[in-house]
Amino acid sequence: MERLLVLVRHGQSDWNLKNLFTGWKDPDLTEQGVAEARAAGQRLKALGLSFDVAFTSALTRAQHTCRLILEELGQQNLTTIRDQALNERDYGELSGLNKDDARKRWGEEQVHIWRRSYDVPPPGGESLKDTAARVLPYYIGEILPRVMRGEKVLVAAHGNSLRALVMVLDRLTPETIPTLELATGEPLVYRLRADTTVESKDVLKG
Numbered sequence: 001m002e003r004l005l006v007l008v009r010h011g012q013s014d015w016n017l018k019n020l021f022t023g024w025k026d027p028d029l030t031e032q033g034v035a036e037a038r039a040a041g042q043r044l045k046a047l048g049l050s051f052d053v054a055f056t057s058a059l060t061r062a063q064h065t066c067r068l069i070l071e072e073l074g075q076q077n078l079t080t081i082r083d084q085a086l087n088e089r090d091y092g093e094l095s096g097l098n099k100d101d102a103r104k105r106w107g108e109e110q111v112h113i114w115r116r117s118y119d120v121p122p123p124g125g126e127s128l129k130d131t132a133a134r135v136l137p138y139y140i141g142e143i144l145p146r147v148m149r150g151e152k153v154l155v156a157a158h159g160n161s162l163r164a165l166v167m168v169l170d171r172l173t174p175e176t177i178p179t180l181e182l183a184t185g186e187p188l189v190y191r192l193r194a195d196t197t198v199e200s201k202d203v204l205k206g
């Protein structure tokens with residue numbers, strides 16, 4: 001039985017383009033982001049993949065990405081489950097600030113720690129550990145059981161909500177997680193074993 005799980009970070013958003021911390025703010029995709037999402041769908045289609053269910057967050061950029069991928073696959077009517085458990089990390093007081101301005105104000109190193117460390121939250125926001133504490137129970141309770149039943153599952157979400165998931169799938173540690181970067185619109189195709197661990201991982205680059 002195939003146990004297929006595909007993770008995709010949304011395409012470029014308006015605030016990615018403007019270099020702003022986004023978090024739970026809700027900008028839509030840019031034109032480039034739309035093209036990235038469609039290209040992701042095309043790459044999945046080229047591999048002959050299709051899905052039985054899709055999951056996305058409560059935020060527009062991820063939902064839009066999910067819709068465009070499904071459109072490219074000819075699966076626009078597929079059951080799509082939205083849940084804020086899959087939302088981007090809450091960036092707290094950084095939300096809406098320019099990332100370069102933040103580096104000038106707090107220093108390169110501090111901003112990098114907020115963005116990429118495992119357990120240091122940005123002011124008023126969520127660390128990756130906090131994000132994992134909502135993403136992983138949702139994965140275990142809602143997503144993984146479907147994968148294990150043989151349903152082919154698409155998850156369209158965010159840089160940090162997916163980093164929390166990839167950390168577990170790829171067995172990264174608090175020490176190695178800071179180097180993990182997820183590109184926009186680049187599907188990660190996982191196949192799982194019967195014991196839920198990863199049998200294979202393919203990154204569909206453009």
Ligand SMILES: O=C(O)[C@H](O)COP(=O)(O)O
Nearest residue numbers: 020021022023088115159
């Ligand atoms: O929320 C954001 O600002 C981005 O989507 C992800 O930000 P990061 O690259 O700082 O993790």
